[in-house]
Amino acid sequence: MASTVTLTVNGTTVTREVEERTLLVHFLRDILHLTGTHIGCDTSQCGACTVHVDGRSVKSCTMLAVQADGSTVTTIEGLAAPDGTLHPMQAAFREHHGLQCGFCTPGMVMSAVDLVRANPTPSETEIREGLEGNICRCTGYHNIVKAVMAGAEAMNGGTLKAAAE
Amino acid sequence: MANPNGIGAPVRRREDARFLTGRGSYTDDINRPNQTFAYMLRSPHAHADIISIDTADALVSPGVRHVFTGADMAADGVNSLPCGWLIHNKDGTPMKEPPHYPIARDRARYVGDIVAVVVAESREQAKDAAELIVVDYAERPAVASIRAALDGTAELVHDDVPGNVCYDWHLGDKAATDAAFARAAHVATIDLVNNRLVPNAMEPRAAIGEYDPANGEHTLTTTSQNPHVIRLLMGAFVLGIPEHKLRVVAPDVGGGFGSKIFHYGEEAIVTWAAKKVGRPVKWTAERGESFLSDAHGRDHISHAELAMDADGNFLGLRVKTDANMGAYLSTFSTSIPTYLYATLLAGQYKTPAIYAEVTAVFTNTAPVDAYRGAGRPEACFLIERLVDIAAQKLGMDPTALRRRNFIPKEAMPYLTPVALQYDTGDFAKNLDMALPMVDYAGFAARRAESAARGKLRGIGFATYIEACGIAPSNIAGALGARAGLYESAEVRFHPTGSVSVFTGSHSHGQGHETTFAQLVADRFGIPIENVDIIHGDTAKIPFGMGTYGSRSLAVGGSALVKAMDKVERKARKIAAHLMEAAETDIEVKDGRFTVAGTDKGVTIGDIALAAYVPHNFPLDELEPGLDEQAFYDPKNFTYPNGCHICEVEIDPDTGVTKILNFTAVDDFGRVINPLIVEGQVHGGIVQGIGQALYENCVYDEETGQLLTGSYMDYCMPRADDVPSFTVAYHEDAPCTHNPLGVKGCGEAGTIGAAAAVINAVVNALSDYGITHIDMPATPEKVWRVIHAHKPAMAAE
Ligand code: FES
Ligand code: FES
Numbered sequence: 001m002a003s004t005v006t007l008t009v010n011g012t013t014v015t016r017e018v019e020e021r022t023l024l025v026h027f028l029r030d031i032l033h034l035t036g037t038h039i040g041c042d043t044s045q046c047g048a049c050t051v052h053v054d055g056r057s058v059k060s061c062t063m064l065a066v067q068a069d070g071s072t073v074t075t076i077e078g079l080a081a082p083d084g085t086l087h088p089m090q091a092a093f094r095e096h097h098g099l100q101c102g103f104c105t106p107g108m109v110m111s112a113v114d115l116v117r118a119n120p121t122p123s124e125t126e127i128r129e130g131l132e133g134n135i136c137r138c139t140g141y142h143n144i145v146k147a148v149m150a151g152a153e154a155m156n157g158g159t160l161k162a163a164a165e
Numbered sequence: 166m167a168n169p170n171g172i173g174a175p176v177r178r179r180e181d182a183r184f185l186t187g188r189g190s191y192t193d194d195i196n197r198p199n200q201t202f203a204y205m206l207r208s209p210h211a212h213a214d215i216i217s218i219d220t221a222d223a224l225v226s227p228g229v230r231h232v233f234t235g236a237d238m239a240a241d242g243v244n245s246l247p248c249g250w251l252i253h254n255k256d257g258t259p260m261k262e263p264p265h266y267p268i269a270r271d272r273a274r275y276v277g278d279i280v281a282v283v284v285a286e287s288r289e290q291a292k293d294a295a296e297l298i299v300v301d302y303a304e305r306p307a308v309a310s311i312r313a314a315l316d317g318t319a320e321l322v323h324d325d326v327p328g329n330v331c332y333d334w335h336l337g338d339k340a341a342t343d344a345a346f347a348r349a350a351h352v353a354t355i356d357l358v359n360n361r362l363v364p365n366a367m368e369p370r371a372a373i374g375e376y377d378p379a380n381g382e383h384t385l386t387t388t389s390q391n392p393h394v395i396r397l398l399m400g401a402f403v404l405g406i407p408e409h410k411l412r413v414v415a416p417d418v419g420g421g422f423g424s425k426i427f428h429y430g431e432e433a434i435v436t437w438a439a440k441k442v443g444r445p446v447k448w449t450a451e452r453g454e455s456f457l458s459d460a461h462g463r464d465h466i467s468h469a470e471l472a473m474d475a476d477g478n479f480l481g482l483r484v485k486t487d488a489n490m491g492a493y494l495s496t497f498s499t500s501i502p503t504y505l506y507a508t509l510l511a512g513q514y515k516t517p518a519i520y521a522e523v524t525a526v527f528t529n530t531a532p533v534d535a536y537r538g539a540g541r542p543e544a545c546f547l548i549e550r551l552v553d554i555a556a557q558k559l560g561m562d563p564t565a566l567r568r569r570n571f572i573p574k575e576a577m578p579y580l581t582p583v584a585l586q587y588d589t590g591d592f593a594k595n596l597d598m599a600l601p602m603v604d605y606a607g608f609a610a611r612r613a614e615s616a617a618r619g620k621l622r623g624i625g626f627a628t629y630i631e632a633c634g635i636a637p638s639n640i641a642g643a644l645g646a647r648a649g650l651y652e653s654a655e656v657r658f659h660p661t662g663s664v665s666v667f668t669g670s671h672s673h674g675q676g677h678e679t680t681f682a683q684l685v686a687d688r689f690g691i692p693i694e695n696v697d698i699i700h701g702d703t704a705k706i707p708f709g710m711g712t713y714g715s716r717s718l719a720v721g722g723s724a725l726v727k728a729m730d731k732v733e734r735k736a737r738k739i740a741a742h743l744m745e746a747a748e749t750d751i752e753v754k755d756g757r758f759t760v761a762g763t764d765k766g767v768t769i770g771d772i773a774l775a776a777y778v779p780h781n782f783p784l785d786e787l788e789p790g791l792d793e794q795a796f797y798d799p800k801n802f803t804y805p806n807g808c809h810i811c812e813v814e815i816d817p818d819t820g821v822t823k824i825l826n827f828t829a830v831d832d833f834g835r836v837i838n839p840l841i842v843e844g845q846v847h848g849g850i851v852q853g854i855g856q857a858l859y860e861n862c863v864y865d866e867e868t869g870q871l872l873t874g875s876y877m878d879y880c881m882p883r884a885d886d887v888p889s890f891t892v893a894y895h896e897d898a899p900c901t902h903n904p905l906g907v908k909g910c911g912e913a914g915t916i917g918a919a920a921a922v923i924n925a926v927v928n929a930l931s932d933y934g935i936t937h938i939d940m941p942a943t944p945e946k947v948w949r950v951i952h953a954h955k956p957a958m959a960a961e
Contacts, residue, residue: 035187035191036186040368041876042453043452046367080186094177094185100676101417101420102417106187129885131884132885135367135876135883136367137848138674140848140850142844142889144884163177
């Protein structure tokens, strides 16, 4: 069975025919070729697929494309400014070496942005608890936590703290 | 520092720009025109004869193009996946090496063994059709564990492997070790299980096969740590494709940790199927398939004894280990519990006599192979647990007993009784640095403070050494390695002075594109932006061995230095010509070539231009161009080492262990990029903590079903399970036999951490008379141990 869905993805409105069983993550990756959103599991545990739907972080493997009909979706590809300037959270991940293989990174950054939106000044514990739904096998989370701290400050209008040298 | 992006600078990673914006290119992100999708039908049984396979309904299912079985591959002469290391038994006979076909032919030997492959127009259609395949299985009893395999009456996993024993191997001097035990004043013993783990790189494995009939060329794009190794194994051994007709590309790879070293059946399947189907064939694992079919790690059962004199000096070590190979031999499986494990059993200690026996067994479980650390965490865990038990027995402080037995730095180079020659290491210095960082002196007070709150506090140490950059090729070859262990590099200056570096190393998170570029920028005094590092494509790079065993910088970086040496030698000649000076008068510093005692000088950029536009060039003496290639075969392993200290607090009411502090002091030799090195340590530590407290791969003893086949059942460490860490390093004992003085840092965290954590847990529980707890020390296990020992304590 096919259905028609219309979404605004990274500022562009798209209308596509999809099978009803198509997950949002497959819609993004296979139909829109936005492959920055990754798939790391089949049980909605890893968070690699995290995107923003109407401004809130959502694991896009837990949502059908038809459920997102009419929504506004932001993926990692849509996070930086149109001129390419990184979002403060992206810049913080780079500055603090918050990524290694990069596979969890898009989901981690999208989750972190939403975390800070909900709690502008999170403590280390709040960051760790807030990112509990995103698994990273590479970084040991240490630098991710530092990056989110710095990213939060920068999102609040502060300057991006440099990694200690 | 001459170059702000040179050696020693915490350069922010260059690869991050694409990863942070969703522009990485992982295998599953790549789509080929007209591609089809493969779905692997896997055995639901641990052990079963395949009586028949009926594919008729699947073949007419919508979108299906082909259905393949083991018989189709057999008809095409497809061979077994090879094992890369031949081990010999104690009696000199070779190990058992039963065939391992990409698609099982007559029997399935583990849950997840591939029995049929559907190729269809879409992923969903292939999967739907696979449900229509009817496989008639005759189930056999499952051999699901080491103990079951070695039970004399056990079912045979392979009919021609008696007793399920792959090999029965030993290392060291048995007579000398027995003699040491005969004169021992004290003996510490331990029985332990090194728990089975699933590597769980976050990117599931994937592969795309393509065939171009115009020129007979095959291309495999795959999630690999070593594309040339895959090309060699798959081309020469499995599919019979000559290397010049086979290109293997490993693009961005989302973590490996060893699990993407090996040549997997799916790679051969998509490559072979692409030609049969006449279209590209793509396969991407679902996480459930990763759990079932990625090579797992660890899975040892060991008994060990340490003989000591009256003062606690180590006299001898005796180790008996049984290791699980799984159902088939994965690429490097056989070398892990032998040359990467038993050879490390000396640890940091001057134990004069060591004897180790290793029995490797087949079971009806997924193949087991290298996982971050690969043999060395198992060795470290065994030694460091045993040393703690010895200290407990002697009533000695665990740091004092370690210190008493450390190989002193003056004894370097030091030949261990288990065949390694440590080149450098200052083990006492690691400990001296680490102890004040954790305020060891204040521990007793902290323990008392915890006790006052009804909590149990413990501190644990691991003073580890490991061996990285496995080599040299000729010695490894004599020990059974079926591949070389060198690395390659090519440094290509372009006419206007920018540089492309082609390396046989592969980066899947380690940051080569930054670190390797730092080496070039530093050497030639050029902006790092002018250097690109190219890896992962056999059509572009010279033959290389890829990345595993913390070898990239020590071996690949050394090859790069050798190639840069060659560039500099030629550049020096060109410079002499350009400045009309004698070559012996040319001085080189930071990429500037000057004539001694004058102010004449040219840059490497000037030289590159002259080399490619050779109007003023010594053409009778030199070829044009500035493009040099080198291979480097190490003279020895490198030996990273360090001291990891963990402090925990256990809640006896819940059994929950909380890590309060984890401090690592490491010696990685010279550090090129401290930011990247520290990141490697953090990640490694959490994998070690994961093994110690959370992760456990469990097969049902009865049925051989994988019980921990998803993230719901297999506990991955998450951000709120671990603390932040204190890491430090020193550069006072650089490697003496490679040009950079580097040792490698990729596995150290994992090697030291598990032992440090469990030593801390046991220390916290020591008042209960507990001397050991097997990993993972889950709350349930800790709670049960506490309650089992409580009456004894109350009676005291
Ligand atoms: S892919 Fe969505 S949570 Fe793992
Ligand atoms: S950076 Fe590799 S999984 Fe997080």
